[in-house]
Amino acid sequence: MSIPAMLSANDINVVEGTVQDVEGNTYRTVQIGEQVWLAENLRSTEFQDGSKIKTAFIPDDDEQNLLKYGRLYDWHDVTDERNICPVGWRVASDEDWKELEKTIGIPEAEVNKKGWRGDNDIAITIKESQPDTLFKKFDQSQVNKYKFFASAAGVKLSRWYITQGMYTEFWTSSNATDKDAYNRTLAYSWWNPHKGEIRRTTISKNYMFSVRCIKN
Template sequence: MNMKNKIWVIQLLIIGLLLSITGSCKKSDTSPRKDPIITWANPADIVYETLLSSTQLNATADVSGTFAYTPAIGTKLNVGDNQDLRVDFTPTDLAKYNIASKTVKINVINQLIFGSVTDIDGNVYKTITIGTQTWMAENLKTLHYSDGSSIPDVVSYNNTEENATKYGRLYTWDATMKGVTTEKAKGVSPDGWHIPSDSEWQVLENFLGGASIAGGKLKSKTDWKMPNTGATNSSGFTALAGGEYDANQFLTFMLQNEYAVFWTSTEVSSTKARERYLSYDNANSSIYDWYKIMKYSIRCIKD
């Protein structure tokens, strides 16, 4: 082999060696980066006006780096369920690890302050102020009007005291109104309270965002048949599905844990009055005009 060929072979070997080294370097440079593991659970519910802090914004990662939260520490969230909290994590070693993020949910609840009222029979009820109105936060249980006379046509679901204690009693419209037909009548209410009219229910619904969602904000989160759609009880009204006694057609108790039905003091005709009802399968506060002989739950409103 002459000198020229030898030089040519040596050059090829050098080029091959350089390509091999370059390939190795490229392989090392393009190795995939790992995703860091972020650990962060849904925080416990907080009361409205509680500022976000490290108690809620407490994510950790399996590598070192920095956390950026949205919303940030010190933020005051509005009342509502399932609100997003997000963290963006930037690893210190970006050559080995990717930027990562995680989202959790938090519920912000009203700071509910309950009062109380006592009826003629000594039953004590929670009360709650919602907007400009103060309502009973429990169903009425009394067997007597405030003058001491007995209330006719009053029952408890399945005629048990256990149901009366938990769900209150069920009253006809005439008994509820104590025989009068005037809106906002005192009826079966304790002194200083009355039976809410249709328009007073509308004020309540409007304050809670409208009838299509107010039912969810009125319903208790427990003691309803699933799915209990939209139930947050953010108002503190704590509506329970006390059911009804159908004295019109079936002559039986029905719909406990499915429907909460409340008489209003608004008369529709000589045989019918207006009710409000809440259902387990939607978030509405609904209107229905039905027979006065039906027996429903009662919620009183403060004068």
């Protein structure tokens, strides 16, 4: 790992570095509070043992989207015991996400709720960008404050790619039911009133979403 550069954001230490996966892909990393996260979406096509991941699709099957958006995985690959993350890392759980959300300012009373949560446009602090719209202006000094670089990769369902540029959906490793698991959603589209919030919900494990890993 490279020597990190120390930044400060509202008294939260934000420490940047890098890590490689088993294929040699290099990722930015960021420490936010006590957690160390990938600061970009996972791009791996192999588990830690070198076996191939069944999903791992590039949005729109366009190689030009790989570095910007990473790959999209179904939940079965996300939770496979062979581990899709770099060695020493894991797919972030629902609890990991809740800790991040509390660190960046979502009240303790809200983190366990389902649906859109967070006030004061808290979500823009982890988004790579958030343009102003006709209906709302954002404090651009707060955009990507925590160097998380979330971007609107969209999702894949069966053969179709949808919502690119409008939403990013992150899987968590946390199971909900036989068919559903927990995820996180960020909204980007001009017409969506929840662009400043983070959604916690459960959804079919057959969707293919972006993945963020967290250091063990």
